Amino acid sequence: xxxxxxxxxxxxxxxxxxxxxxxxxxxxxxxxxxxxxxxxxxxxxxxxxxxxxxxxxxxxxxxxxxxxxxxxxxxxxxxxxxxxxxxxxxxxxxxxxxxxxxxxxxxxxxxx
Amino acid sequence: xxxxxxxxxxxxxxxxxxxxxxxxxxxxxxxxxxxxxxxxxxxxxxxxxxxxxxxxxxxxxxxxxxxxxxxxxxxxxxxxxxxxxxxxxxxxxxxxxxxxxxxxxxxxxxxxx
Numbered sequence: 764x765x766x767x768x769x770x771x772x773x774x775x776x777x778x779x780x781x782x783x784x785x786x787x788x789x790x791x792x793x794x795x796x797x798x799x800x801x802x803x804x805x806x807x808x809x810x811x812x813x814x815x816x817x818x819x820x821x822x823x824x825x826x827x828x829x830x831x832x833x834x835x836x837x838x839x840x841x842x843x844x845x846x847x848x849x850x851x852x853x854x855x856x857x858x859x860x861x862x863x864x865x866x867x868x869x870x871x872x873x874x875x
Numbered sequence: 876x877x878x879x880x881x882x883x884x885x886x887x888x889x890x891x892x893x894x895x896x897x898x899x900x901x902x903x904x905x906x907x908x909x910x911x912x913x914x915x916x917x918x919x920x921x922x923x924x925x926x927x928x929x930x931x932x933x934x935x936x937x938x939x940x941x942x943x944x945x946x947x948x949x950x951x952x953x954x955x956x957x958x959x960x961x962x963x964x965x966x967x968x969x970x971x972x973x974x975x976x977x978x979x980x981x982x983x984x985x986x987x988x
Binding site: 768782797799805806807808809812851854860861862863864865867868 | 878884906917918920923925930931966968975976977978979980981984
């Protein structure tokens with residue numbers, strides 16, 4: 764059974780810092796991995812989707828990497844801003860299924 | 876496209892009442908997912924449909940929960956009778972076939988008193 768963990772559970776950084784969020788999964792047989800952002804009381808917004816054959820994806824200040832063999836993905840946020848404060852979740856779609864398995868999320872606070 | 880639409884956004888009901896949550900997926904998406912989010916358990920998949928057919932309902936907590944998708948543009952999640960432990964945010968998400976992202980609705984915050 765696929766399990767997804769995220770470290771750290773919470774992170775607080777000053778504005779302008781570069782930061783890395785980590786996601787680990789137990790079964791490397793994945794189809795793709797998706798990073799989401801969730802603002803308090805809101806739904807999930809898709810940030811990046813990485814296919815199993817890809818190593819990384821970039822969108823603006825965000826860069827997500829995937830190391831399938833080691834069961835890890837990272838989300839790099841450059842030059843963080845207070846508006847980046849949210850909970851970031853990673854989700855893994857196994858090879859054998861159509862649904863995503865979600866991690867518990869990392870709650871990020873960027874202080875002005 | 877307006878994205879995934881859910882209604883109601885908030886629902887407060889008394890224990891024992893029937894609750895019906897509604898979802899309209901993005902047009903053209905073949906897959907529809909129902910999730911539940913709580914502080915204790917995070918985001919859990921309840922059930923998903925492919926082309927209106929339920930494929931995996933192993934996440935449905937018990938017989939009090941049921942879901943239907945009568946057509947490609949509408950799905951319901953029903954809880955009967957509701958209990959306080961059902962209080963959570965319920966999300967609907969949809970996705971196209973193949974290498975596609977999953978898109979979430981804004982959620983329905985359910986409170987059962």
